[in-house]
Amino acid sequence: MEGSARHHLRRLHPRIPNDTLESIRHDIEIIKRELPVDLLEFFFLTPLPGSEDHQTLVRKGVEIDPDINKYDLNHVTTGHSKMSKQDWEEAYLLAWNTYYTMDHVDKVLRRLVAKRASASNAILLMTWFKGSIHIEGVHPLEAGLFRYKFRRDRRSGFAVEPRWKFYPRYVIESIARLSKWAKLYFGLRRVYVRIKKDPQRYDYMDTALTPVQDDDVELLELFHNERPQHAATA
Secondary structure (H helix, E strand, C coil): CCCCCCCCEEEEEECCCCHHHHHHHHHHHHHHHCCCCCEEEEEEEECCCHHHHHHHHHHHHCCCCCCCCCCCCCCCCCCCEEEEEEEEHHHHHHHHHHHHHHHHHHHHHHHHHHHHCCCCCHHHHHHHHHHHHHHCCCCHHHHCCCCCCCCCCCCCCCCCCCCCHHHHHHHHHHHHHHHHHHHHHHHHHHHHHHHHCCCHHCCCCCCCCCCCCCHHHHHHHHHCCHHHHHHHHH
């Protein structure tokens, strides 16, 4: 860790045909338990038009969404052999919710404290990641602390709201969202302070922090998760 948060990506890949809701959850639990990863970021692997993925899927007759506006890594744009569009979208949210539990956040902070690393950046980034999904409902790369809204920015066919209706609601929504952001951040800070006060904080150890051993290949589930999608990835 060395004082900085690690970023790892888990792409929900259309060419791993045996992925299911449960297999994705299982993979993430292995990562949480066996790898010293602070932050995990999730995307749909999106077959951009002209890319090899896109050409391969078209040749195989796999359904491709014609709406280019959805090709942002956060929407389902192609079919999956085992999951419906609804299931795949559920898997995306399940991935975020499975990794960013308060129990795991506590574990990540304990690892940082045990290694005498600074946790300030990790707390800020975990607030950003959790808040983006749970408060704003968007990917962290599309989120921000304050959401701008303009009264006249309306889709075609929607009437412009009057000032007396738009602005009071905008203010109330903004205050409510900022309150949730503050509650999340200071909640994580309280977890960190509690860990720092633990007299045995530097003695913390788990599987992910255990030094590499010669028998890791035999002991860690990471090396024995032999579902077909792992063979496809290899």
